[in-house]
Amino acid sequence: MIEQMKKGRMHFSLIDPDKQKAEEAGRMAALCQQYGSDAIMVGGSTVGHDDVVYNTIKEIKKNSSLPVIIFPNSASVIAGNADYIFFMDLINSLDYKYRRGEQLKGARIVKKYGIKPIATAYVVISTSNEPTTVERKANLDRIGENDIEKLVDYVLYAEYIGFDCVYLEAGSNAEKPVPDEMIKAIKKEISIPIIVGGGIRDGKEARAKIEAGANVIVTGSLIEENIEKLKEIIEEIKEK
Numbered sequence: 001m002i003e004q005m006k007k008g009r010m011h012f013s014l015i016d017p018d019k020q021k022a023e024e025a026g027r028m029a030a031l032c033q034q035y036g037s038d039a040i041m042v043g044g045s046t047v048g049h050d051d052v053v054y055n056t057i058k059e060i061k062k063n064s065s066l067p068v069i070i071f072p073n074s075a076s077v078i079a080g081n082a083d084y085i086f087f088m089d090l091i092n093s094l095d096y097k098y099r100r101g102e103q104l105k106g107a108r109i110v111k112k113y114g115i116k117p118i119a120t121a122y123v124v125i126s127t128s129n130e131p132t133t134v135e136r137k138a139n140l141d142r143i144g145e146n147d148i149e150k151l152v153d154y155v156l157y158a159e160y161i162g163f164d165c166v167y168l169e170a171g172s173n174a175e176k177p178v179p180d181e182m183i184k185a186i187k188k189e190i191s192i193p194i195i196v197g198g199g200i201r202d203g204k205e206a207r208a209k210i211e212a213g214a215n216v217i218v219t220g221s222l223i224e225e226n227i228e229k230l231k232e233i234i235e236e237i238k239e240k
Contacts, residue, residue, distance in 0.1 A: 001067065001084055001118060002164050004038070005193035005215050011206075011234045013037040014071060014197070014220035016044030017056040026059030031227055033064045036234040040064060041218065042082070043071030054079035070115070075106035080113035086167070087117035091154055092124060095139040120195075121158030122167045123151065125178045127199060132171025145176070148185045159190045165215075166190065170198030173221050177205055180212040187213030202229065203236030210237050 004010065013032035015025050029040050040060055042053055057068050057079055070078060070085040078085065087110065090098040110117055124134055127145050143151055155166050166186070168178045177199035187194065196209045197218030206217050217237055222229055 001039075001069075001116070002193065005165060005195075008193075008215040009210060009238050009240070010038045010216040011036065011237050012039045012041050012069070012195070012216055012218045013223055013230070014041040014043070014218050015056065015060070015223065016220065017042060017052045018044055019224050022055040022059040025056045026063035028223060028227060029060040029064040029066065032223070032230065033066050035231040036238060037066065037230070038216075039067045039069055039084075041069045041071040041086075041220075042079075043073060043077065050077050050079045053077045054081055057081045069118070072102075072106070074102045075109060078106055078109045078113070078115070080115070082113075082115050084116045084118055085110055086120040086122070088120040088122040088167070089163075090122045090124065090138055091158055092141045092143055093138045094141055098138050119162065119164040120167050121155065121163040121165070122169060123154055123158075124169050124171060125151070125182065125198075127170045127178065128175040130175075132174055132198075134169065134171050145179050145182070148182055151182055152186055152189050155186045155190050159192050163192065165193040165195055167195040167197070167218075174199035177209065180208050183209060183212035183214055200233070203232040206233045207236040207239075 015028055042056055060068055067083040070082045093099055124140055126142050158166055170178050178196050193215040195216040196214040200206050209217055219233055
């Protein structure tokens with residue numbers, strides 16, 4: 001997966017198990033694959049139990065042949081039928097839970113199930129006037145949309161200690177996506193893949209992120225609100 005990400009122009013669809021029944025998630029995944037998405041992420045800020053995740057993944061796999069990646073908010077949502085997991089450290093959180101606590105709880109579970117971990121430096125960028133869900137929960141060392149040098153320090157740290165990729169997140173239903181200038185700045189400094197999600201609502205915005213240096217674009221809330229828009233976004237990402 002990492003080698004594919006390095007090649008760039010990928011799209012991952014994020015499905016939140018709490019937002020619909022498992023059967024509907026399966027139908028959504030089929031459309032995501034039809035429109036050209038490269039993987040299905042399963043997770044969300046409020047998901048509380050692995051049974052919900054397991055049943056959602058089960059239905060996704062009935063309807064799609066795409067790889068499934070768990071996008072965890074805690075160790076309690078790790079389901080054994082996933083292909084991969086973003087084994088994440090929210091590196092600009094000041095809370096032990098998000099930097100080491102849940103990771104220690106989850107490591108043996110990932111090993112037990114044989115899920116392939118993707119070591120991910122997760123960085124939340126604050127682009128909204130009102131805090132997003134993840135901002136409210138995670139006790140952040142805030143990185144605003146103009147704090148480019150601060151972000152560079154964080155992502156260099158991430159690469160130097162061995163993370164596989166960096167995931168820049170503006171948050172679910174963010175008012176604005178991660179700025180292009182931020183992506184361009186860190187692309188000059190690091191060699192690991194850059195994933196960008198949150199607040200990307202159309203093909204023009206998605207293409208701008210790719211051209212700025214993102215390897216992967218993640219779409220989440222838009223799938224729930226207007227899944228037909230996904231086709232436009234993926235076409236723009238993949239057009240060279």
